[in-house]
Amino acid sequence: AQTVTQSQPEMSVQEAETVTLSCTYDTSESDYYLFWYKQPPSRQMILVIRQEAYKQQNATENRFSVNFQKAAKSFSLKISDSQLGDAAMYFCAYRRGTSGTYKYIFGTGTRLKVLA
C-alpha cells in the first residue's frame, strides 16, 4: 500500500526567507501524481502545486517549487520569499495515475509558522 510521510510536524521561517518542507512516499507504481496542499486557519484545502511522476522537470508556481527525486521517492516543497500569508498546515499527497483506485493519500502535515 502506498504511504506518504511528512517527518516535520512543525517548521518556522523568517519573513522573506526560504523554507523547505519534506515529504517522502512509498509506492511500487511508476505512474502517479504528487501534490502539495495548503490548509490555512480557515481550514480550506488549497492546491499549491502538482507534479507528474513521468516529468523530470520540477514543478514551479511563482514562489513555490518542488524538488522531485523519483528514485529516492522524495517530494519536497520550497517556499521562497516567505510571506505571513504562507502560515498554514501543508499536506503532501499522492495519487495513482492510470489504474486501480484513485484516492488521494495524504501525509500527516507540517505546520509552517512565518515570523515577522
Add this chain to the structure above:
Amino acid sequence: DSGVTQTPKHLITATGQRVTLRCSPRSGDLSVYWYQQSLDQGLQFLIQYYNGEERAKGNILERFSAQQFPDLHSELNLSSLELGDSALYFCASSVAPQGPTEAFFGQGTRLTVV
C-alpha cells in the same frame, strides 16, 4: 472559491443521532471524494464515487454510508453518532479519477457530536 459546495458548514448533534452531509461538486466534475479530518490530524480517506458508482473505499465505518446521485451531488450519511465522530468532513471533486487532475476541496462540514 473552489467551486465545490458543502452544506451545512457547521452541525451540532447528540450522540446516537443521524446526520446527512451534502456535497455539490464543481461543474463538470464526475468524481467525488469524502475525507475525514479529526482535530489537528491528517485527512483520512473515506470513500470515492465516479459518475454515480462507488470506486474506492477507505476506512469508512459501517455506520457511515454515501451515495452519488444522477445530478452528481453526493451525500454522506453518518448514523449512531459517537463523540469520536466529531471532525471536519471534506468533500472534494475532480474531473475524472485518472489523469493529471487535482482534487478541489469544499470548505468542509464541521460536525460536533455532544
